[in-house]
Amino acid sequence: MESMVTRFYKAVSNGKIYGVKCRKCGHFTFPPKAGCMKCGAHDMEWKLISGEGKLQFFSSGNLPPMKFAKYHPYAYGAVELKEGPCFFTCIEGLDVSNVEALEAQNAKMPMKVKAKIKRMADLDIVIFKVEK
Amino acid sequence: MAYVGNLKEKPVITGVGCTKFGSVLTTPEIKGLGFQELVCTAAFEAMDDSGIDPKDIDAFYIGSMLSHSSHLYSHNTQMADWLGLHLKPAIHFATACSTTNTGAGLAAMSIASGKFRNVLVIGCDILSSAATDNPTIRKPTDPTTLWYWTDFGVDQAYGYHHAYDVATAYGGLPTLGYAKKHHIKMSKMDEAMREIHRTVKLHASRNKKAYVQTTFEQDAKKAGFKDDAEFWTSRKNPFLAWPARARSVLNTVDGASAYIISSESQAKQFCDKEPISIEGFHWSASNYPWYGKDPTDWAIDNTTFETAMKMAGITAKDIDYLSVHDCMQIYHLIESEICGYFKKGEAWKAVMEGRTRYDGDKPMNTSGGKHGKGHAFSASAGADFYEAVKQMRGEAKGRQIKDAPEVSVVHNHGYGMHSAVTVLKR
Ligand SMILES: [Zn+2]
Numbered sequence: 001m002e003s004m005v006t007r008f009y010k011a012v013s014n015g016k017i018y019g020v021k022c023r024k025c026g027h028f029t030f031p032p033k034a035g036c037m038k039c040g041a042h043d044m045e046w047k048l049i050s051g052e053g054k055l056q057f058f059s060s061g062n063l064p065p066m067k068f069a070k071y072h073p074y075a076y077g078a079v080e081l082k083e084g085p086c087f088f089t090c091i092e093g094l095d096v097s098n099v100e101a102l103e104a105q106n107a108k109m110p111m112k113v114k115a116k117i118k119r120m121a122d123l124d125i126v127i128f129k130v131e132k
Numbered sequence: 133m134a135y136v137g138n139l140k141e142k143p144v145i146t147g148v149g150c151t152k153f154g155s156v157l158t159t160p161e162i163k164g165l166g167f168q169e170l171v172c173t174a175a176f177e178a179m180d181d182s183g184i185d186p187k188d189i190d191a192f193y194i195g196s197m198l199s200h201s202s203h204l205y206s207h208n209t210q211m212a213d214w215l216g217l218h219l220k221p222a223i224h225f226a227t228a229c230s231t232t233n234t235g236a237g238l239a240a241m242s243i244a245s246g247k248f249r250n251v252l253v254i255g256c257d258i259l260s261s262a263a264t265d266n267p268t269i270r271k272p273t274d275p276t277t278l279w280y281w282t283d284f285g286v287d288q289a290y291g292y293h294h295a296y297d298v299a300t301a302y303g304g305l306p307t308l309g310y311a312k313k314h315h316i317k318m319s320k321m322d323e324a325m326r327e328i329h330r331t332v333k334l335h336a337s338r339n340k341k342a343y344v345q346t347t348f349e350q351d352a353k354k355a356g357f358k359d360d361a362e363f364w365t366s367r368k369n370p371f372l373a374w375p376a377r378a379r380s381v382l383n384t385v386d387g388a389s390a391y392i393i394s395s396e397s398q399a400k401q402f403c404d405k406e407p408i409s410i411e412g413f414h415w416s417a418s419n420y421p422w423y424g425k426d427p428t429d430w431a432i433d434n435t436t437f438e439t440a441m442k443m444a445g446i447t448a449k450d451i452d453y454l455s456v457h458d459c460m461q462i463y464h465l466i467e468s469e470i471c472g473y474f475k476k477g478e479a480w481k482a483v484m485e486g487r488t489r490y491d492g493d494k495p496m497n498t499s500g501g502k503h504g505k506g507h508a509f510s511a512s513a514g515a516d517f518y519e520a521v522k523q524m525r526g527e528a529k530g531r532q533i534k535d536a537p538e539v540s541v542v543h544n545h546g547y548g549m550h551s552a553v554t555v556l557k558r
Pocket of ligand 1: 022023024025026027036037038039040041
């Protein structure tokens, strides 16, 4: 069996973002995992995601893990993908410098966002960027 | 609806024990103690409390989360002799911070199966410091390292590596989501969080085993504030992840907790305390994130409360005392509404009216919770059981609920995310 985790990150480094779709029930899982969260089947088909999503909430914490400390402060939010799943990651294009800005922007949710690949802490990962 | 199941014989809690929660580097009651000694302190208190002859303990289940700081695994073998339970059946088990809630169900099933008559359940974690290659020396653990180890519990394939932000995911977004869902202005929400904290501190100040011993009012005064509302919004209480402030989150501590679960017929033979029965329990596991676009709708807790309460044959109306996992104090509101202790959108008003205080009509978390009593990961749920049992027996001096609860529901989360709910009855 090929490592799903390695395949995912290799694809991300090559500019492609994959999720998996259950061949039995059609449920979409992101990021890829071996089993279906909905029906429990383990026959998953790799599918590129559209990259479209809606940011539902975000804030910025003052206790980032060691490996992300150098990026602090950054926006971290919950993105509802067009394909269904919610994914939590770094969000670009938001002002996290003060509480007033956090509150004003959160009042405008949901906000259209688009997936973007960014190298953070020596790994190419999936983040989202606010669409202007 | 999850499969409910039932027990063939009624298991009861016959004894409880818990150390003082604090730091083994500085807290006088536990200063200098190592893992083995903390475990024995809690376990021996539970044995003495139950009146059991240790020879009659048929097995023990020991939980611990951070192997890194305890510097050991195979806790069951290393502790058998220390506990005076040489050659007894024993396992190490864990569901992170909910470990000693899950342990009650495991022990209850062991009793109900007829295999064991009395089972000792223990949890212990030391978070202040890590053991070294010299068993007499511990090295202080800085918060970054502690969370580096702790975060091994969070989706290490993907979630953690995508800029994981614990304060936002656990505290900020659920607080924001609660306010938005119930149309509460952020300034009002901040006041509700302040009032939860006031109750947390009141309870801790009345619990000698709690890490925190001062009230919110005392802290404000000491910091030079006449008005504690000003203290709450001052730079002395910054946002950890807006809108969650520093005082709304857990304090990591060291400690151990233990309880003994026996068959009802056994309990009659040695226990002169009122037995507290395990009426229902359920668990649920989810990878991170455990919620989606509504940061207050938690399937893991919907299912555990619903199934455990159904197993116990109770409804929310029957709950006299509710204990929820409050590593983030916003969970007082979210969990009490999930289980129906309060109607949706009503819990924040109840805390502002002081109804969740030990002397209120809807008491919650009377030990001081994960901020006040402190959070010693795998030992914390056992400390919550300790509090529930003391309340139900009428032994919670200084913070006793007026009419000792007949039905208590104890909820805990295990990092990353596990939910465990147990229904207790006297
Ligand atoms: Zn499926």
